[in-house]
Amino acid sequence: MREKTSYKPGLDGVIASETQLSYLDVEAEEIVLRGYDLIELAKSRQYLDLVQLLLQGELPDQQERSTLEQQLKKEYDLPDNFFALFHKLPKQTHPMDALRTGISALAGYEQDLNGRSEEQIKQIALSLLAKIPNIVANSYHILYDEKVIAPRQELSYSENFLHMITGKKPTATEAAYFDQSLMVYSEHEMPNSTFTARVIASTNSDIYGALTGAVASLKGNLHGGANEAVMHMLLEGKTTDGFRHLLYEKLKKKEKVMGFGHRVYMKKMDPRALLMKEALRELAAVKNRNDLMEMCEAGEQLMKEEKGLYPNLDYYAAPVYYLLGIPIDLYTPIFFAARTLGLCAHVSEQYANNKLFRPRVLYTGPRGLHP
Numbered sequence: 001m002r003e004k005t006s007y008k009p010g011l012d013g014v015i016a017s018e019t020q021l022s023y024l025d026v027e028a029e030e031i032v033l034r035g036y037d038l039i040e041l042a043k044s045r046q047y048l049d050l051v052q053l054l055l056q057g058e059l060p061d062q063q064e065r066s067t068l069e070q071q072l073k074k075e076y077d078l079p080d081n082f083f084a085l086f087h088k089l090p091k092q093t094h095p096m097d098a099l100r101t102g103i104s105a106l107a108g109y110e111q112d113l114n115g116r117s118e119e120q121i122k123q124i125a126l127s128l129l130a131k132i133p134n135i136v137a138n139s140y141h142i143l144y145d146e147k148v149i150a151p152r153q154e155l156s157y158s159e160n161f162l163h164m165i166t167g168k169k170p171t172a173t174e175a176a177y178f179d180q181s182l183m184v185y186s187e188h189e190m191p192n193s194t195f196t197a198r199v200i201a202s203t204n205s206d207i208y209g210a211l212t213g214a215v216a217s218l219k220g221n222l223h224g225g226a227n228e229a230v231m232h233m234l235l236e237g238k239t240t241d242g243f244r245h246l247l248y249e250k251l252k253k254k255e256k257v258m259g260f261g262h263r264v265y266m267k268k269m270d271p272r273a274l275l276m277k278e279a280l281r282e283l284a285a286v287k288n289r290n291d292l293m294e295m296c297e298a299g300e301q302l303m304k305e306e307k308g309l310y311p312n313l314d315y316y317a318a319p320v321y322y323l324l325g326i327p328i329d330l331y332t333p334i335f336f337a338a339r340t341l342g343l344c345a346h347v348s349e350q351y352a353n354n355k356l357f358r359p360r361v362l363y364t365g366p367r368g369l370h371p
């Protein structure tokens with residue numbers, strides 16, 4: 001006899017999986033990543049270190065990091081004529097949809113789509129981590145009739161990603177904050193997109209399909225799409241007073257304010273948001289945009305007073321990306337590019353210890369009808 005469990009709308013608080021990858025310890029205010037604190041890692045390490053940590057289980061030394069970077073660099077290029085795909089898309093295609101199409105198409109080039117060993121999945125993960133920044137940046141350029149920007153081997157992984165987006169070699173400060181943003185976006189336990197990827201992988205479907213589904217999940221503004229929505233709000237508000245007015249209006253109309261609230265961090269600030277807030281403070285000072293910092297802090301204060309809600313990562317990542325000169329339509333694709341790491345690690349873990357996801361329902365429809 002199977003145990004009956006109670007219904008939790010949105011699976012709120014339900015444990016869906018075992019994992020060795022990450023855990024949100026809200027009480028301790030720690031995001032645990034294979035035993036380390038993500039915030040400590042983000043302050044002292046680089047995105048590529050997290051790649052090795054999540055895919056291989058250990059932090060690399062300098063030599064190992066450089067070997068990993070070389071491996072990724074060899075995989076930057078997309079298959080011949082791959083960009084033709086994006087030229088065929090309607091110009092109004094959202095970059096997240098272009099990204100979804102691109103990842104889906106990569107499956108057709110995979111030599112062993114049925115490979116499920118840890119080593120095979122790791123190789124595909126590295127290939128995706130190398131290629132997805134190229135797809136993100138250049139599908140956008142193609143949709144906007146701009147020139148494709150080829151990856152540059154002499155730049156670091158994150159410098160190259162930012163360069164492919166903006167066309168400029170970033171300063172050391174810009175590259176460091178961009179890399180830090182990739183780290184805080186890299187993995188976060190069981191959000192909707194990770195759950196989606198694991199659900200798909202649990203049917204023994206391939207990793208490209210799992211990630212394609214995850215892009216669709218992450219696009220929604222209750223999830224990754226929130227960072228773009230935040231920036232549109234800040235721009236619409238224009239000034240601190242204008243922004244406060246806009247937020248009051250939204251609350252009056254009972255609209256959700258993007259960038260606030262979180263299923264897990266209900267009454268506390270997302271530790272990742274705190275880190276990006278500090279990044280914004282420093283970037284705003286360097287770029288003479290303290291007004292943007294002031295606006296964000298005013299919004300944070302207002303939401304705390306009016307609703308008892310705290311900013312999530314997207315609230316502070318959005319203005320950081322703005323000051324890095326990144327087009328708004330790319331904020332969510334960049335979030336996905338960073339999260340590719342966590343998603344691949346989760347898919348690999350799912351394959352290694354699989355149980356098909358197949359929940360039940362609480363039926364509320366009629367019974368006993370006859371045709």
Ligand SMILES: CC(C)(COP(=O)(O)OP(=O)(O)OC[C@H]1O[C@@H](n2cnc3c(N)ncnc32)[C@H](O)[C@@H]1OP(=O)(O)O)[C@@H](O)C(=O)NCCC(=O)NCCS
Pocket residue numbers: 010221222223224226255256257258259260261262263264307309312313314
């Ligand atoms: C993230 C989110 C979906 C979590 O939602 P959840 O756990 O399902 O909680 P709910 O949406 O049911 O919200 C609970 C209550 O708080 C309110 N609330 C939550 N987030 C809110 C927000 N951003 N703005 C205004 N009210 C909010 C809800 O209206 C609801 O109030 P009610 O009980 O009076 O109806 C939600 O906070 C949200 O929509 N935030 C904005 C989108 C966002 O920033 N997403 C990125 C997440 S990292």
